[in-house]
Amino acid sequence: MLSFDPDDARYLSELAEFVGVPRVSRDATAGTMRAAAQWLAGQLRFAGGRVVRTDGHPVVLGEWLGAAGAPTILVYGHYDVQPTGELAEWNTPPFELTVDGDVIRGRGTTDDKGPVYIVLKTAQAFAGQEGGLPLNVKFLFEGEEEIGSPNLPAFLRRHAGELAADLVVSADGAMWRPTEPSVALASKGLVTLDVRVEGANTDLHSGRYGGRSRIRCMSSARSWPACTIATGPSPCLASTTGSRRSRRLAAGSWPPSPFLNRNTWATSG
Numbered sequence: 001m002l003s004f005d006p007d008d009a010r011y012l013s014e015l016a017e018f019v020g021v022p023r024v025s026r027d028a029t030a031g032t033m034r035a036a037a038q039w040l041a042g043q044l045r046f047a048g049g050r051v052v053r054t055d056g057h058p059v060v061l062g063e064w065l066g067a068a069g070a071p072t073i074l075v076y077g078h079y080d081v082q083p084t085g086e087l088a089e090w091n092t093p094p095f096e097l098t099v100d101g102d103v104i105r106g107r108g109t110t111d112d113k114g115p116v117y118i119v120l121k122t123a124q125a126f127a128g129q130e131g132g133l134p135l136n137v138k139f140l141f142e143g144e145e146e147i148g149s150p151n152l153p154a155f156l157r158r159h160a161g162e163l164a165a166d167l168v169v170s171a172d173g174a175m176w177r178p179t180e181p182s183v184a185l186a187s188k189g190l191v192t193l194d195v196r197v198e199g200a201n202t203d204l205h206s207g208r209y210g211g212r213s214r215i216r217c218m219s220s221a222r223s224w225p226a227c228t229i230a231t232g233p234s235p236c237l238a239s240t241t242g243s244r245r246s247r248r249l250a251a252g253s254w255p256p257s258p259f260l261n262r263n264t265w266a267t268s269g
């Protein structure tokens, strides 16, 4: 059974150190981000923690692989934070950890310094009190999550063998509410889309078209990627330009949509 210091003071002072480095990935200096990475690597001393260069802000790696035959998990987290915005709008300084009853304030305290800190302290407690961890654990903490991780894919490709694991656990999640922890399973990754919707270039009689032409575009976007590519030909536009006949021809080439009644479309014009 692990035990943790019942006096929170040490944890809070360490978390205050972690929060105190203004590591806003968008505009922090390389030296600031490196200092932040080195702080983390120091916390991973039991796991060979080290700062590894990327083409951007460095990554912190570590691994403890002493549990022979046990699965290996990779713990992901990030040490950068979002910009602060207007300082005048903060009730307390963003990079100064402030304890207010049960609430702890400070930029990144919940995203993602606090969650990473919990992982570090739990792993350290196992290493210190049990002599080792029950699983093999690899650690990967990046410094560019808040700017879209521009250098992480290439880093992962270069270090794929070193980072191989049976399971990835992200220490960058959310709790539904303060009294209800949550675990999100089977994340598939992150996909972002720019959805460009083009309307008709001429008046469409409401009694004949209603909102249908726009509905057609949106409902088909799921199965026709071209509809979402801003620079490519737009089937949305093709369906609303030209003669009525060409519109119908265009409609005939569209993939089936569960939201579109073709018969209704054909007879409503």
Ligand SMILES: [Zn+2]
Residues within 6 Å of the ligand: 078, 111, 112, 145, 172
């Ligand atoms: Zn995060």
